[in-house]
Amino acid sequence: MVWRRHAVALPLTVVLLVIAVSHSRRRGPERPRNLLLITLDTMRADRLPVYGFAGFDTPALDRIASDGIVFEEAFAAVPLTLPSHASLFTGIYPPRLAVRDNAGAPLSPEFTTLAESLRRHGLRTAAFVASAVLAPGRGLEQGFDLYSAGAAGRCPGIPTRRRAVDVVDEATTWLRDHDSEPFFTWIHLFDTHRPYDLPDEYKDRHFDPYVAAIQYEDAQIARLITHLESRDLLKRTIIVVAGDHGESLGDHGEEAHGIFLYQEVLRVPFLMRGPGVPVGRSTSLARLVDLTPTVLNLFGITVSGVDGVNLLGAEPHAAPEVYAESMYPLRFGWAPLRSLRADRYKFIDAPRAELYDLATDPGEERNVVKEHPTVAEAMRRRLRTFDPAGEPGTAATGQADKEVLDRIASLGYVGQRAASPPGGSNEQVDPKDRIAEFNRITLMQWQHGEQRRALCR
Ligand SMILES: [Zn+2]
Incomplete structure (x- = not known):
């Protein structure tokens, strides 16, 4: 594992930090009492x-980062909310979980989640989520004493989404009533997901609504930290x-997320602070599948049979390679995508395959697949081992219930395979050739969702 405290790492500093971490573990690590997990959609x-982004401040996130570890190269396994969270909570990649997109089968009870492990360990567990994509019944409620997606508004049933302030209000109320015992609280914030729904005071905060939404979420995270401090719980949590x-934000031609597997949708923030967590920055590869084994290890729980590794072990080891997939194109009758990152190279398996040398081309602008055919072929073969059964058929993926499908459609997701997919049903269609159509479909669904949301207010 590569550690660094400053922008330029010195080998001696690296060695000393690793020794310091190992030494503190030998003395017996301080065990945490509580866990607060915040996932930022x-x-x-x-x-x-x-x-490294300049031009605005996120004091709460900066504080968490400076108190603990920042994984600089952390990656999601899939650019969609439900399968990514399922993978994060189990430490297992999507093919084994059979949770491949937002509209398919829920996470099966056969898998053990972070919440189940911590509840068995004696923690009270509560989840407060902000989107219907993670509604109760989608499988992530496993292990939670309380799992809340919010109260219905004027329209019946679960809300499509809710603002961070509502999530944090509900979570702090629960914490006040339950923090006399060890707890695991999961908070999911959704404000950076389009169509944006910011409080008035944030609408003109920044010319870029995505940045304004980040500032809004940071202010709500600050409330959570203040709450923990006021209850004297911060040092044990x-x-x-x-x-x-x-989010693609227009990069590589994709407006939002869900289809492509470029860095802008896979590279995510990953911060951790608290008892037993070292302070510094890690430039080694890290993945969301590593989150659960790493956290459980801090609680003294060893995990086996998962794809993730403990990133803070006594013998620190980096995640060796990063698998990612997008089965969502199948909903449109297009070819699915899979990618593998190993060392400097990233390979994307598609009808027209792509290979990028991230060391010289971090923006993935120059496809070098023809220049390095041996590397590409080796990575393609390796990629197959992550998903030996191949792509899921519609029957194998199952389906969410109608209410969930209706809600996620208004967030821009197609719930079922279109009867006559745009461009014809040919799974050799490369999603690169259809991204403009995908953007149009998503935009239409957002507009429909906005109208519905206005009616439900
Ligand atoms: Zn998401």
Whole structure:
């Protein structure tokens, strides 16, 4: 594992930090009492000041970062909310979980989640989520004593989404009533997901609404930290912050997220602070599948049979490679995408395959697949081992219930395979050739969702 405290790492500093971490573990690590996990939906790492973005401040996230560890190269396994969270909570990649997109089957009870492990360990567990994509019944409620997606508004059923202030209000109320015992609280914030729904005081905060939404979420995270401090719980609580996936924001032609597997949708923030967590920055590869084994290890719980590794082990080891997939194109009759990152190279398996040398081309602008055919072929073969059964058929993926499908459609997601997919049903269609159509479909669904939301207010 590569550690660094400053922008330029010195080998001696690296060695000393690793020794310091190992030494503190030999003395017996301080065990945490509580866990607060904050997942930030649709949060690309490179838009945050803690990852080098300039022009605005996020004091709460900066504070968490300076108190603990920043994983600079952290990656989601899939650019969609439900499968990414399912993978994060189990430490297992999507193919084994069979949770491949937002509209398919829920997470099966056969898998053990972070919440189940911590509840078995004696923690009270509560989740407060902000989007219908994570509604109760989608499988993530496993292990939670309380799992809240918010109260219905004027329209019946679950709300499509809710603002961070509502999530944090509900969470702090629960914490006040339950923090006399060890707890695990998961908070999911959705404000950076389009169509934006910011409070009035944030609408003109920044010319870029994505940045304004980040500032709004940071202010709500600050409330959580203040709450923990006021209850004298901060020093006994691990706080983990992670993005579930990023946002393309127009890069590579994609407006939002869900189809492509470029860095802007896979590289996410991943911060951790609290008892037993070292202070510094890690430039080694890290993945959301590593979150659960790493956190459980801090509580003295060892995990086996998962794809993730403990990133803070006594013998620190980096995640060796990063798998990612997008099965969502299948909903449109297009070819699915899979990618593998190993060392400097990233390979994307598609009808027209792509290979990028991230060391010289971090923006993935120059496809070098023809220049390095041997590297590409080796990575393609390796990629197949992550998903030996191949792509899921519609039957294998199952389906969410009608209410959930209706809600997620208004957030821009197609719930079922279109009867006559745009461009014809040919799964050899490269999503690169259809991204403009995808953007148009998503935009239409957002507009429809806005109308519905206005009616439900
Ligand atoms: Zn998401």
